[in-house]
Amino acid sequence: MSLKNKLKRMKNHLNVPEAEKKPAASQLSVPDIQVPFREEWEAFGVKPFFFEDEFCLIRETVYPLSHRHGRYSFSELDDVMALWNKGGLTHTLSAEGYEKSQLFFFDTETTGLGGGAGNMIFLLGHARVYEDRVAVKQHLLPKPGNETALYKSFLSEVDITSLVTYNGKAFDWPQVKTRHTLLRDRLPKLPDFGHFDLLHGARRLWKHKLERVSLSAVENEELAFKRDEDTPGYLAPMLYFQFLKAEDPALLKGVLSHNEQDVLSLIALYIHMSKKIFASSDQTSERQEAYAMAKWFIAHKETDRAVSQLEALQGKAFEDSDRALFDLAMLYKKQNRRQDAVPLWEKLTGSDLHICRHQSAVELAIYFEHHAKDYKKALQAAQQAAEDEEISEKEAEKLHVRIARLKRKYSS
Numbered sequence: 001m002s003l004k005n006k007l008k009r010m011k012n013h014l015n016v017p018e019a020e021k022k023p024a025a026s027q028l029s030v031p032d033i034q035v036p037f038r039e040e041w042e043a044f045g046v047k048p049f050f051f052e053d054e055f056c057l058i059r060e061t062v063y064p065l066s067h068r069h070g071r072y073s074f075s076e077l078d079d080v081m082a083l084w085n086k087g088g089l090t091h092t093l094s095a096e097g098y099e100k101s102q103l104f105f106f107d108t109e110t111t112g113l114g115g116g117a118g119n120m121i122f123l124l125g126h127a128r129v130y131e132d133r134v135a136v137k138q139h140l141l142p143k144p145g146n147e148t149a150l151y152k153s154f155l156s157e158v159d160i161t162s163l164v165t166y167n168g169k170a171f172d173w174p175q176v177k178t179r180h181t182l183l184r185d186r187l188p189k190l191p192d193f194g195h196f197d198l199l200h201g202a203r204r205l206w207k208h209k210l211e212r213v214s215l216s217a218v219e220n221e222e223l224a225f226k227r228d229e230d231t232p233g234y235l236a237p238m239l240y241f242q243f244l245k246a247e248d249p250a251l252l253k254g255v256l257s258h259n260e261q262d263v264l265s266l267i268a269l270y271i272h273m274s275k276k277i278f279a280s281s282d283q284t285s286e287r288q289e290a291y292a293m294a295k296w297f298i299a300h301k302e303t304d305r306a307v308s309q310l311e312a313l314q315g316k317a318f319e320d321s322d323r324a325l326f327d328l329a330m331l332y333k334k335q336n337r338r339q340d341a342v343p344l345w346e347k348l349t350g351s352d353l354h355i356c357r358h359q360s361a362v363e364l365a366i367y368f369e370h371h372a373k374d375y376k377k378a379l380q381a382a383q384q385a386a387e388d389e390e391i392s393e394k395e396a397e398k399l400h401v402r403i404a405r406l407k408r409k410y411s412s
Contacts, residue, residue, distance in 0.1 A: 035142075036247040044249060044256075046140070052186075054149035057140040059256060062133050069268040070225030074134045077267065080274040090300050093196050093273060095162070100129045102161035104193075105266040108172045109236045109259055120144070121175050122240050123255065124154045127263040134267065136260050140252070143244055147179060148186050155188050162194035164266050166215045169197040198266065201273050204296050208288045208319070215265060223268050231258045281312035291324045298327065307331050322348060326356045329363070338367055349381075354390045361385035365402060375410040382406055 033055050035041070035048045046059045065075040077100050084095040095103065109123035122141040127134055137157060141150045165172050173195070180190055202213045210217050216233075219225040231239070231254030243251040276293065294309035310328040313321070329344035341363070348360035361384045368378035385391070386399040 037249050040249045044253060046249070049139075049149060049153040051149040051152045054146040055142065056146055056150040056153055057142055058153060059138045059140070061136040061260060063136070063264070064133060065129070067134065069264050070219065070223035072223070072268045072271045074129055074267055076271050076275075077129050080271050083274065083278045089277070089305075090302060091277060091296075092300070093198075093201060093270070093277065095196075095274075098161050101131075103164050103196075103270070104128060104158065104160035104162065105164045105263045105270075106168060106172065107165065107259060107262040107266065108175060109233070109240070109255060110175060111237045111240060119175065119178075120147075121150075121179060123236075123259055124150070124176075125259040125263050126157065127267060128160075129267060134264070136263060138256055138259060140256070142247075148183050151176075151180060151183060151187050155190070158191050160191070160193055162196055164196045164198065164270055166202075166262075166266060166269070167197065167199040169195055169200075196270070198269050198273060201296070202269075205273075205276070205289055205292050208292070209286075215262060215269075218269065219265050222272055223265065225265060225268065227258075227261060229254075230261070231255055233258060233262075281309045287313060287316055287318035288320065291318070291320050294324065294327065298331070303331055303334060307335070322351045322353050322356045326351075326360065329360070333363070338371055342367060349384060354388070358385055358388045358391060361388075362399075365406075369402075369406060369409075375406055379403065379406040379410055 033048075033050060033053070035055065035057075038048070041047070041057060044059065045061065046057050048055045049058050063074065066073055081095055081098065081100050085097070087096055089096075105127040107125050108121045109125075110119055110121050112119045120141070124139040125136065126138075127136045139150055139154045141147060163173065177190060180187060199213065202218050206218065206222065207213055210221060216227075219227070236255045236258070239251050239255055276289075277296075281290070290309055290313055294306045294313075297303075297306035297309060307328065310324055310331065313324050314328070318324075325344050326348055329341040329348070332338065332341035332344070345360040345364050345367075348356045349364070351357040351360070361381050364381035365378050365385060368374045368381060372378075382399055382402045386396060386403060391399075
């Protein structure tokens with residue numbers, strides 16, 4: 001930072017009035033700053049952004065809505081937004097009330113995976129979907145000491161309703177907030193907005209079949225998107241440090257392309273997840289995924305949708321079939337459909353899973369005692385539950401109390 005700007009900041013802190021108010025510097029007031037390899041950058045669609053005595057580099061790329069990214073074209077976001085805006089579904093990914101251009105698909109590249117002030121963001125990438133195009137914009141830090149220009153250029157774009165990221169809640173956005181805190185005297189405030197972190201949904205739906213729920217793994221398995229000659233994300237810090245020494249744009253072209261594909265994948269993944277959420281229960285062929293979706297509905301208190309999903313799984317063999325049956329029985333109980341739950345609990349008393357076997361026997365004891373008033377069956381169920389060797393002493397005591405009470409009721 002120049003001495004002039006340092007003195008100006010000191011004046012602001014001391015509330016010393018300036019003799020003459022001068023217009024704020026911006027990218028329009030171009031200082032005498034040399035941009036290394038400027039012609040090479042511009043050939044790659046990159047232009048400098050100047051702010052005060054700093055600069056960053058900006059690259060813009062445009063795609064038609066018809067462009068396919070794996071199994072989806074970007075125009076399919078319209079279908080998804082129409083589904084959400086019909087309303088009637090509570091969900092963390094709900095875009096009800098939003099325009100598609102208000103979704104801000106965002107990803108960063110940093111000098112390391114750790115947090116804190118020592119880890120620096122050197123690339124901010126984002127995409128937005130408009131009526132006639134998809135616009136990708138990337139903000140690159142040419143070297144340390146230019147972060148104010150980097151975030152000034154970025155924050156001029158953040159007029160959004162919701163951020164869409166992949167692990168952005170835990171990593172990307174906290175990193176932005178950390179760097180912004182260090183520079184806040186020279187930058188506008190960070191905006192408030194919603195945040196759709198697609199990693200959480202990916203873990204829910206696909207952790208049972210993916211060894212790592214990374215964006216690249218999800219691209220391959222779910223989006224049918226294959227990258228050609230991609231620069232892996234883990235190489236980005238090393239290439240950036242090489243770039244700081246050589247300043248050659250060729251070192252970062254692959255990193256910029258990788259980040260560009262990341263934000264485009266976020267659009268396709270949001271379309272993919274939304275379509276799965278709205279798909280009818282019999283359209284999900286992968287049973288373990290269908291069960292995961294049902295649990296997601298349960299978490300959002302979308303009971304009817306969860307019941308429909310679980311009913312479609314009845315009688316189908318998969319790893320968590322007993323858990324799915326137990327969840328369905330408990331939802332029937334919640335809907336005051338206990339008679340529908342009883343045959344499921346009875347079946348589950350023979351389950352190999354302790355939680356399903358034991359809790360089903362307890363639920364039967366409760367049902368037959370308090371609802372059916374069949375004390376003989378209630379006693380049999382309670383005794384079966386008490387015979388379970390895996391229960392705690394506290395649970396065993398409760399069952400012995402119940403059994404004693406049921407014996408009195410049955411004998412009277």
